[in-house]
Amino acid sequence: MTFDDVLTLLAAASITLGLSVAGIALGLPIGLGLALLRSARLPVLDQAIAALVSLVRAAPIVTLALFVFFVLPEAGLELAPIPAAVVTLTLNTAAFDCEIFRAGLAAFPRDQLEAASAYGLRPATRFRRIVLPQLWRASLGPLVSEMTIVLKGTPAVAVIGVVEITRAAGRIGAQTYEPLPPFLAATVLYTALIAVLVRGQRFAEARIARRYGYAVS
Amino acid sequence: MRIDSLEHRPGSGFRDDGRRAAPDASPDAPAVSARRICKAYGGTEVLRDIDLDVAPGETVCILGPSGSGKSTFLRCLNWLEEPSSGTVLLDGQPIGRLPGRDGRPRPMNARELAAARTRVSMVFQHFALWPHLTALGNVVEAPVHVLGRPRSEALAEGRRLLERVGLAERADAYPHTLSGGQKQRVAISRALAMRPKLLLFAEPTSALDPEMVGEVLAVMRDLARGGQTMIVVTHEMAFAREVADRIVFLDGGRVVETGTPDAFFTRPHTERAQRFLARYAR
Numbered sequence: 001m002t003f004d005d006v007l008t009l010l011a012a013a014s015i016t017l018g019l020s021v022a023g024i025a026l027g028l029p030i031g032l033g034l035a036l037l038r039s040a041r042l043p044v045l046d047q048a049i050a051a052l053v054s055l056v057r058a059a060p061i062v063t064l065a066l067f068v069f070f071v072l073p074e075a076g077l078e079l080a081p082i083p084a085a086v087v088t089l090t091l092n093t094a095a096f097d098c099e100i101f102r103a104g105l106a107a108f109p110r111d112q113l114e115a116a117s118a119y120g121l122r123p124a125t126r127f128r129r130i131v132l133p134q135l136w137r138a139s140l141g142p143l144v145s146e147m148t149i150v151l152k153g154t155p156a157v158a159v160i161g162v163v164e165i166t167r168a169a170g171r172i173g174a175q176t177y178e179p180l181p182p183f184l185a186a187t188v189l190y191t192a193l194i195a196v197l198v199r200g201q202r203f204a205e206a207r208i209a210r211r212y213g214y215a216v217s
Numbered sequence: 218m219r220i221d222s223l224e225h226r227p228g229s230g231f232r233d234d235g236r237r238a239a240p241d242a243s244p245d246a247p248a249v250s251a252r253r254i255c256k257a258y259g260g261t262e263v264l265r266d267i268d269l270d271v272a273p274g275e276t277v278c279i280l281g282p283s284g285s286g287k288s289t290f291l292r293c294l295n296w297l298e299e300p301s302s303g304t305v306l307l308d309g310q311p312i313g314r315l316p317g318r319d320g321r322p323r324p325m326n327a328r329e330l331a332a333a334r335t336r337v338s339m340v341f342q343h344f345a346l347w348p349h350l351t352a353l354g355n356v357v358e359a360p361v362h363v364l365g366r367p368r369s370e371a372l373a374e375g376r377r378l379l380e381r382v383g384l385a386e387r388a389d390a391y392p393h394t395l396s397g398g399q400k401q402r403v404a405i406s407r408a409l410a411m412r413p414k415l416l417l418f419a420e421p422t423s424a425l426d427p428e429m430v431g432e433v434l435a436v437m438r439d440l441a442r443g444g445q446t447m448i449v450v451t452h453e454m455a456f457a458r459e460v461a462d463r464i465v466f467l468d469g470g471r472v473v474e475t476g477t478p479d480a481f482f483t484r485p486h487t488e489r490a491q492r493f494l495a496r497y498a499r
Contacts, residue, residue, distance in 0.1 A: 111341060111343055111345040112345055112347055112348075114297055114341075114345065115339075115341060115345035115346075115347070116347075117297065117331075117334070118295055118297055118334060118337075118338070118339045119334065119335075119338065119358070119359035119363060119407075119411065120331040120332065120334040120335040120359060120363040120364075120411075121331065121358075121359065121362065121363055122327055122328060122331045122363075123327055125362055125363070129358065129362055130347055130349075133349045134348070134349050137349070211391065212348055212349055212391055212393065213348070213391060213392075213393030213394065
């Protein structure tokens with residue numbers, strides 16, 4: 001493996017990281033929004049979101065990527081590989097985030113909500129001031145777990161021509177006939193990225209436990 | 218059930234004169250005026266035609282066996298429970314339902330209900346503090362984010378209120394570090410911070426260890442003496458006898474007996490109340 005190959009892998013790692021960050025950053029608010037819409041139990045919308053979320057959760061990321069890249073243009077939405085990859089990962093993680101937030105909302109202590117209502121907090125204020133600060137803390141573990149899954153799901157978008165870590169490693173291995181070094185390097189890169197996420201989670205959880213005294217899952 | 222045609226039936230409450238339900242608050246409007254409150258869950262009636270007027274400055278204790286409907290009734294007063302029928306006026310103003318365009322009552326929207334609730338504070342059996350906020354943070358939350366008071370002002374008043382309940386040094390503590398009695402005293406400060414016309418206590422000492430009951434009751438006694446209008450659902454008979462201006466005894470979702478603590482505890486005139494008190498005398 002030459003120095004150029006290392007640079008190629010690092011460039012691919014930045015693609016992996018960029019795609020993951022974009023997907024996670026877009027997926028979180030969308031997932032939260034969907035969970036809130038579902039918790040409002042609006043007649044038709046509720047079933048529609050439930051069906052959509054189930055569909056996206058069931059679809060492998062590869063399938064979803066092919067759908068976004070090849071089928072959406074039929075509906076007039078033509079996307080370059082990178083934006084299509086971001087859309088794919090966003091859709092996928094939003095669906096899972098929705099379920100995580102929904103579980104958090106369902107488990108939220110009723111007495112706290114009641115106290116907030118009794119003191120005149122309107123629904124939006126109540127959500128912003130009482131629910132959200134606790135919801136994200138309680139959901140932190142499952143959310144980080146989902147983030148690592150997104151990161152590890154990025155090789156799936158190679159199918160629409162995005163060169164991320166695994167794809168780059170495969171190419172290098174094919175050119176040099178020595179697959180071990182590039183795939184070893186790829187594994188190290190994934191491990192490093194995920195370690196950063198998990199470290200961040202541990203740090204945040206320790207702070208939360210120290211300050212507020214409630215355990216987070 | 219029109220709000221402007223409320224009938225005050227004789228003997229139904231305190232100081233009835235039939236003109237208390239005026240739409241705007243007047244200095245002598247009852248702090249709360251509940252009329253014909255009924256509540257049914259499915260086919261089960263838990264409250265049947267309860268009337269209650271509480272004058273400003275009065276302390277009313279609601280007593281009754283478990284399942285008598287006393288907590289449900291209290292929760293109807295701030296509309297945490299929606300009565301099946303009946304009206305509640307807080308300081309002369311309706312809560313929960315308003316006269317609609319056609320004269321028939323319509324439910325309040327979220328904004329109207331939130332506004333109506335700023336006149337009444339509640340202290341809960343299980344404290345219901347917000348765990349992500351400090352003691353002081355809990356106290357100033359609603360004044361700042363509901364009433365729009367300047368934060369600095371609310372913080373200063375919040376510290377005074379915590380001092381009043383003996384928790385000045387715990388202002389920056391998070392709820393999980395406080396004892397049950399301390400939590401409930403923070404909850405009382407939170408209630409007072411709204412400067413409510415009416416303070417509702419839903420079994421405030423029932424979840425406390427016995428040695429912490431006293432510190433909470435002491436704070437409540439001070440409030441009652443200070444002229445705070447209070448309705449207290451409790452099982453603390455000694456407290457009710459000492460502090461209440463009036464006892465309301467519920468059983469089976471009805472007001473069975475009402476009177477001064479002295480009359481109620483020494484010569485209850487209903488057999489139900491006699492039986493209830495006999496259990497506590499033992």
